[in-house]
Amino acid sequence: MEEVILKKIFLGLSVILTGILLAACGSVDNLSNDTNSSGSSKGKTQLTGQTNTGYYQGVIKNGRYQTSKSRGVSVQQESNQFNIKGFENGLLNISKKQFSTKKYVFQEGQYLSTKRVEAWLGRKSKSNPTGLNPVKSKSTSATKRNPIYLSQIDEQDYMTRSGKSLSLQGMTIGLAINSVDYYKKTQYGPTYQTDLTNSQINSEGKKIANQVLSRLRNNKKLKNIPIVIALYKQASDDSLVGGNFFAYSTNNSGTTSVNKWNKINQKNYVFPLQSNQKGPSQNDADSFDNFKSQVQTFFPNLSGVTAQAQYTNGSLTGMNVNITTQFYSQTEIISFTQYIQSAAQRYLPANAPIDITVQSTEGIQSFLTRKANEKKFSAHIFNSY
Amino acid sequence: MEEVILKKIFLGLSVILTGILLAACGSVDNLSNDTNSSGSSKGKTQLTGQTNTGYYQGVIKNGRYQTSKSRGVSVQQESNQFNIKGFENGLLNISKKQFSTKKYVFQEGQYLSTKRVEAWLGRKSKSNPTGLNPVKSKSTSATKRNPIYLSQIDEQDYMTRSGKSLSLQGMTIGLAINSVDYYKKTQYGPTYQTDLTNSQINSEGKKIANQVLSRLRNNKKLKNIPIVIALYKQASDDSLVGGNFFAYSTNNSGTTSVNKWNKINQKNYVFPLQSNQKGPSQNDADSFDNFKSQVQTFFPNLSGVTAQAQYTNGSLTGMNVNITTQFYSQTEIISFTQYIQSAAQRYLPANAPIDITVQSTEGIQSFLTRKANEKKFSAHIFNSY
Numbered sequence: 196m197e198e199v200i201l202k203k204i205f206l207g208l209s210v211i212l213t214g215i216l217l218a219a220c221g222s223v224d225n226l227s228n229d230t231n232s233s234g235s236s237k238g239k240t241q242l243t244g245q246t247n248t249g250y251y252q253g254v255i256k257n258g259r260y261q262t263s264k265s266r267g268v269s270v271q272q273e274s275n276q277f278n279i280k281g282f283e284n285g286l287l288n289i290s291k292k293q294f295s296t297k298k299y300v301f302q303e304g305q306y307l308s309t310k311r312v313e314a315w316l317g318r319k320s321k322s323n324p325t326g327l328n329p330v331k332s333k334s335t336s337a338t339k340r341n342p343i344y345l346s347q348i349d350e351q352d353y354m355t356r357s358g359k360s361l362s363l364q365g366m367t368i369g370l371a372i373n374s375v376d377y378y379k380k381t382q383y384g385p386t387y388q389t390d391l392t393n394s395q396i397n398s399e400g401k402k403i404a405n406q407v408l409s410r411l412r413n414n415k416k417l418k419n420i421p422i423v424i425a426l427y428k429q430a431s432d433d434s435l436v437g438g439n440f441f442a443y444s445t446n447n448s449g450t451t452s453v454n455k456w457n458k459i460n461q462k463n464y465v466f467p468l469q470s471n472q473k474g475p476s477q478n479d480a481d482s483f484d485n486f487k488s489q490v491q492t493f494f495p496n497l498s499g500v501t502a503q504a505q506y507t508n509g510s511l512t513g514m515n516v517n518i519t520t521q522f523y524s525q526t527e528i529i530s531f532t533q534y535i536q537s538a539a540q541r542y543l544p545a546n547a548p549i550d551i552t553v554q555s556t557e558g559i560q561s562f563l564t565r566k567a568n569e570k571k572f573s574a575h576i577f578n579s580y
Numbered sequence: 581m582e583e584v585i586l587k588k589i590f591l592g593l594s595v596i597l598t599g600i601l602l603a604a605c606g607s608v609d610n611l612s613n614d615t616n617s618s619g620s621s622k623g624k625t626q627l628t629g630q631t632n633t634g635y636y637q638g639v640i641k642n643g644r645y646q647t648s649k650s651r652g653v654s655v656q657q658e659s660n661q662f663n664i665k666g667f668e669n670g671l672l673n674i675s676k677k678q679f680s681t682k683k684y685v686f687q688e689g690q691y692l693s694t695k696r697v698e699a700w701l702g703r704k705s706k707s708n709p710t711g712l713n714p715v716k717s718k719s720t721s722a723t724k725r726n727p728i729y730l731s732q733i734d735e736q737d738y739m740t741r742s743g744k745s746l747s748l749q750g751m752t753i754g755l756a757i758n759s760v761d762y763y764k765k766t767q768y769g770p771t772y773q774t775d776l777t778n779s780q781i782n783s784e785g786k787k788i789a790n791q792v793l794s795r796l797r798n799n800k801k802l803k804n805i806p807i808v809i810a811l812y813k814q815a816s817d818d819s820l821v822g823g824n825f826f827a828y829s830t831n832n833s834g835t836t837s838v839n840k841w842n843k844i845n846q847k848n849y850v851f852p853l854q855s856n857q858k859g860p861s862q863n864d865a866d867s868f869d870n871f872k873s874q875v876q877t878f879f880p881n882l883s884g885v886t887a888q889a890q891y892t893n894g895s896l897t898g899m900n901v902n903i904t905t906q907f908y909s910q911t912e913i914i915s916f917t918q919y920i921q922s923a924a925q926r927y928l929p930a931n932a933p934i935d936i937t938v939q940s941t942e943g944i945q946s947f948l949t950r951k952a953n954e955k956k957f958s959a960h961i962f963n964s965y
Contacts, residue, residue: 243922503965
């Protein structure tokens, strides 16, 4: 237990230190060199390799991964992990519409530094003229104050290869907008919250997007590439699932304001639904409940069964099921996993991709997965020698 | 952090409670009924289904998994998890030689109850006449005292189906023998240890096996089935890998003492090897070291890379690689996983099955696997909505 605590403290410290170091090291507004050298040992560029065409290859320089120039900012600032993972995964999926994984290589954002992103995420003020959030208002009333709208910025660079060199051919920017802004009236006082309406999130997000786009175009390396901007509505801090993207735009070479927004109709749910909550499909909710009741009484001790479900245009487009129980032997894990496999095939909704992880207090024990439009789940049981 | 502590306390309590309940509920020396009824709702028997022919199907009765009659004894008594998982996994592999997974169904041990197993694992004494460990000696000297030899007993039942009923057709018994016996001279005093030699482990294990076999034959349901007995040498408590099986015997119907022992030449190692340690293959150790150095400097922050490796008759027969690092985004996880895939194919030893898990302080992030004699690793990256 002490080890766990020490690890957490160490993690916390290292996140803070990384932030400080990155900020201190500067290169802040110096845009980095293009990754087009590969002959000299100093600028040697490699790619990560590709597991399958669902993923982009990434860029390695001098044997090290080319990390983001604003590495760690989100991890430091967001308290809900699901808002980080969901934001980044969703942004990749939007990028794939514009930049094919077969043709483009992914590079972690090299044009927005930690210092710049931190400034942009701040409130506008005399000392922070580039802040994209509104000036601090005198009122501290939840409904009258100016809330913080912009909460995360993610930059993704898309490169193409010609021979041994890579050149920037496109960029995707994700902007995450709060649905709830948590704030304190006094430094150590209680936390209050301002709830934002969907229309506020939509209009403020789009305003910020225009500012970001015109700022990026000021950089001559970003003037003549397509820049995709996508807007994400963050979930509240207590949510067990992340927020959702609601709009994106593809901005052709040279454009400095967004011409046209495309709507994204996507929403996430946690199963089992709360009794007062209505999901998009009663069928799916019933299927999950049947699966859950089959699984949770398998052992004399109860198993916990929950899921994250994502709906796009009203249809289930993905599900992560999480099962937690206490095992007393490896053979129990094997039998349970095999049973889940048949129960999942029988009860869980068809067609959508589904991952199922089986955990105990010791960590993951097995997992099952079914890709979109496959019929069978495949299972993997973790072992030990 | 508090949650983790509470969970651990809760787990501890539930293990203890389960033990008490199982012991209290009795059915101690009553052997349970055969699982041959299936018509009535009371005795309805199902099977778990089978993920692939590498695993046995398990037995479900009345919608619940048929748990072991001595469920939880090992979890309660063993302090090194690797000795439990390795023991149970290894025992399954030995069973598969005798009882094919295509023909036989696995049932958790129904003939040895918690109370009986606890008595057998104890020292022989007036109040515990069936104890399989030697009487307590007066001496408390590490080299003069009678150590505890027998540390775990695992019973596996093998059934065949005829129509809708199952009947017992074989049994496997695993006996785990200490290589180190930890003891205290006074209740709250320091822990001392008695180290056992291989020849002690071998001869005492075989003596105990004969006693167990003859006791099992006293039960008329176990008189005329083949009983496989396998002997396991436990690793020390601080080992990062479990112990190893060193002998097994197949005892035909009716036999009350072991006729013939088959040697098992299997050993587990932790990679990287310690500087004073010699592994069975310098090639494999070098391969792992190359892989490790490729992987650990991928990020600016260092990654930890270790492995469990199992050797059978001097050849690598399995490896579990564990990589731990701190990630700052989902795209880092994707790039790292793809890089590991190509590095693993390039550097890690061919032919043997290999699992690679990638973890952060948040838990598992991705994993890669290659089955025996496959060339390519397949990868799975865990996501979140």
